[in-house]
Amino acid sequence: MPQTNFIYCPLCATALIEKEIHQVRRSCCPECHYIYYPQPNLVVLAVIEHEGKLLLLKRNIEPAKGLWNFCGGYIEFGESPQVAVIREAKEEANIDIQIDKLIGIYGGEGGSNIVAAFQAQLPSHQLPNLAIQLEEASELGFFAWEELPTLAFPVHYEILRDWKAQQHA
Numbered sequence: 001m002p003q004t005n006f007i008y009c010p011l012c013a014t015a016l017i018e019k020e021i022h023q024v025r026r027s028c029c030p031e032c033h034y035i036y037y038p039q040p041n042l043v044v045l046a047v048i049e050h051e052g053k054l055l056l057l058k059r060n061i062e063p064a065k066g067l068w069n070f071c072g073g074y075i076e077f078g079e080s081p082q083v084a085v086i087r088e089a090k091e092e093a094n095i096d097i098q099i100d101k102l103i104g105i106y107g108g109e110g111g112s113n114i115v116a117a118f119q120a121q122l123p124s125h126q127l128p129n130l131a132i133q134l135e136e137a138s139e140l141g142f143f144a145w146e147e148l149p150t151l152a153f154p155v156h157y158e159i160l161r162d163w164k165a166q167q168h169a
């Protein structure tokens with residue numbers, strides 16, 4: 001399994017070597033004993049609802065350019081998931097959302113992302129602020145359940161299915 005893209009130690013710049021530690025091969029530094037532990041990326045996203053419709057953004061970047069996804073992105077170091085998802089909605093769509101609850105945690109299983117999906121509301125007074133803020137998206141739209149466009153990643157369908165199931169729970 002690939003351990004790292006590092007060739008040199010990020011701490012002391014010595015060439016890394018492969019070493020078995022507790023039955024796992026890892027990239028290690030023979031000089032300062034730094035060990036590279038691969039870890040997943042932590043991603044947050046918000047299923048944002050307004051009057052029964054869901055807010056989606058059309059991706060303007062690869063992968064999955066032209067398909068739709070939710071507001072979201074990577075958690076910054078030192079940030080809580082809740083703060084991160086509120087920040088992402090502001091950065092991407094210029095809106096202040098209200099988080100209702102966590103829908104679920106997704107990912108792993110060979111992928112590099114772990115996704116925390118939140119259910120959120122767009123208060124009516126925030127509607128006039130709605131605008132694409134970054135070049136990451138080319139369009140914004142509200143969609144009813146019956147008219148959802150093609151979503152970018154399989155995990156989005158998993159999240160939507162759980163979101164829908166929780167509406168009637």
Ligand SMILES: [Zn+2]
Nearest residue numbers: 009012029032
């Ligand atoms: Zn080192």
